[in-house]
Amino acid sequence: MVPHPLAIGRVSLGFGLAPLSVAIASTQMTLLCDSSQTPCGFTTMEMVVASKPQWDYFQRLLLLLESNSTVTNERYRKWSVSQLVAGLLFAACIWIVFIFGFGAHLLVLFAPFGIASIILSRFRLPAIALGPFDAIITPFSSIGDLRIAYEAAPTFKKHQFPRHIEQRLIRSPLMSAYLTCPMYVMWAILAPVPLLAQCAPVSFNYPTVKSG
Numbered sequence: 160m161v162p163h164p165l166a167i168g169r170v171s172l173g174f175g176l177a178p179l180s181v182a183i184a185s186t187q188m189t190l191l192c193d194s195s196q197t198p199c200g201f202t203t204m205e206m207v208v209a210s211k212p213q214w215d216y217f218q219r220l221l222l223l224l225e226s227n228s229t230v231t232n233e234r235y236r237k238w239s240v241s242q243l244v245a246g247l248l249f250a251a252c253i254w255i256v257f258i259f260g261f262g263a264h265l266l267v268l269f270a271p272f273g274i275a276s277i278i279l280s281r282f283r284l285p286a287i288a289l290g291p292f293d294a295i296i297t298p299f300s301s302i303g304d305l306r307i308a309y310e311a312a313p314t315f316k317k318h319q320f321p322r323h324i325e326q327r328l329i330r331s332p333l334m335s336a337y338l339t340c341p342m343y344v345m346w347a348i349l350a351p352v353p354l355l356a357q358c359a360p361v362s363f364n365y366p367t368v369k370s371g
Contacts, residue, residue, distance in 0.1 A: 208327045214320045216297060219305070223298065223368055225312035230298075231367050236360040241283050245357035248272050248279075252351040266348040273347030276354050283361050298368045 209217070223230070255268050292302055299305040309315065330338070346353055 207321075207324055208329050209324065211320045211325065212294065215295070218317050219296075219298065222305075222308050222312060222315050222317070225315045226308040227311065228299075228304075228308055228368050233365045233367070234362065235365060236362050238360045239283070241279055242358055242360060244279055245276070245354050248275055249351060249354040249358060252354065269350040270347045272354065273350035276350055276357060277343060277346055279357060280353075283357065298366060300367055304368065 252269060252272055256265065259265070259268065296302055296305050299308065
């Protein structure tokens with residue numbers, strides 16, 4: 160599934176500015192295509208899958224490029240009780256290894272800890288405080304910055320959302336679940352690995368766009 164635009168713009172776990180620039184550039188030719196389905200760069204409208212909020216968000220990314228706006232990136236690390244819980248679960252896994260020894264039986268014994276790790280991961284996501292206009296200005300910081308960007312790019316033209324792509328999906332929910340299932344199985348039986356990673360603080364980037 161395509162992530163929510165606010166999740167892309169405001170919080171990016173391990174997602175730096177260089178990949179962000181590549182992602183913007185790679186979508187530029189895609190989103191400039193109009194509803195006539197005329198070939199445009201590497202793709203046509205037949206290959207675009209996006210909701211209206213996602214479409215509008217990418218249009219603002221194109222405006223960002225056109226206006227030569229400045230992107231600053233701040234990285235935050237957050238400690239919480241989830242790291243303590245992960246540490247205790249990891250210690251329990253090590254204790255099980257000492258008690259029962261190495262072997263295939265560990266894959267079964269680790270499974271409950273893997274399930275706990277999956278549940279714990281849901282509580283590690285940072286809370287995002289959204290403003291009343293974030294849905295229409297992200298990744299810009301304010302309506303004023305968005306207006307300045309439009310003034311700095313007088314030739315920029317926002318393309319309207321083509322309604323005929325609104326119901327498109329990259330894959331069906333059933334296929335998405337089928338492709339995701341092996342990842343969770345590996346996560347469960349190899350629990351010490353993700354638990355060790357979860358002992359570290361949550362690190363996330365907060366990109367801010369300034370016009371001009």
